[in-house]
Amino acid sequence: MAAIIFDLDGTLLDSAPDIHAALNAALAPYERSVSLEQARGFIGRGAPVLVSRARAALDLDDSLQDPILADFLDRYETAVALTQPYPGALEALDTVAARGHTMAICTNKPIGPARFVAAHFGLDTRMRAMFGGDSLATRKPDPEMLHATMATLGAETCLYVGDSETDCETARAADVPFVLFTEGYRHTPPEALPHAAAFGDWAQFPDLAERVLMSG
Ligand SMILES: O=C(O)COP(=O)(O)O
Numbered sequence: 011m012a013a014i015i016f017d018l019d020g021t022l023l024d025s026a027p028d029i030h031a032a033l034n035a036a037l038a039p040y041e042r043s044v045s046l047e048q049a050r051g052f053i054g055r056g057a058p059v060l061v062s063r064a065r066a067a068l069d070l071d072d073s074l075q076d077p078i079l080a081d082f083l084d085r086y087e088t089a090v091a092l093t094q095p096y097p098g099a100l101e102a103l104d105t106v107a108a109r110g111h112t113m114a115i116c117t118n119k120p121i122g123p124a125r126f127v128a129a130h131f132g133l134d135t136r137m138r139a140m141f142g143g144d145s146l147a148t149r150k151p152d153p154e155m156l157h158a159t160m161a162t163l164g165a166e167t168c169l170y171v172g173d174s175e176t177d178c179e180t181a182r183a184a185d186v187p188f189v190l191f192t193e194g195y196r197h198t199p200p201e202a203l204p205h206a207a208a209f210g211d212w213a214q215f216p217d218l219a220e221r222v223l224m225s226g
């Protein structure tokens with residue numbers, strides 16, 4: 011039995027289209043918008059950083075951070091219509107659970123929308139714990155969220171599975187093996203992100219996780 015901890019956006023769920031829609035709705039009063047590609051590139055360090063990255067790209071004043079963020083968070087809370095699990099991700103979680111592993115989510119997405127979207131796709135019942143970007147005083151890449159998740163699970167070690175630079179940095183800071191999902195919202199090539207293993211198809215994940223756990 012081992013603990014396997016997952017990132018959410020860009021790893022289990024392709025949620026960028028919902029994040030894009032909520033962001034553009036919050037930018038609409040200022041007659042600005044971003045492309046889906048841009049929005050995808052802003053994801054990874056939590057909602058406040060997403061909004062400040064969008065403002066920087068659009069040259070919108072710092073004084074607009076709080077109103078845009080508040081409006082964005084309001085719309086984000088229940089945004090699931092455009093989100094999809096990556097193909098095979100839910101089935102892979104069931105295989106991992108059937109092999110006796112404990113699973114949890116560690117995401118920079120605020121815990122409100124994280125819980126809502128997790129319940130919508132039945133992820134919540136598959137997970138023993140879930141920490142979001144506003145659950146603690148810090149968020150990824152600070153390793154605290156992984157430490158807190160492991161403490162909740164009573165796990166001495168774990169695998170961390172994520173899609174981004176932030177996830178790689180977090181795993182390294184927490185000194186746990188990192189498994190990279192290559193189809194998410196990364197900016198840099200996979201070679202630039204140190205990883206114990208990488209995969210682009212969730213069907214490969216259960217066996218790959220076993221191999222990494224055995225080699226650790
Ligand atoms: O909300 C974000 O910025 C990123 O979310 P994630 O940590 O699940 O990738």
Ligand SMILES: [Mg+2]
Nearest residue numbers: 017019020173
């Ligand atoms: Mg992610």
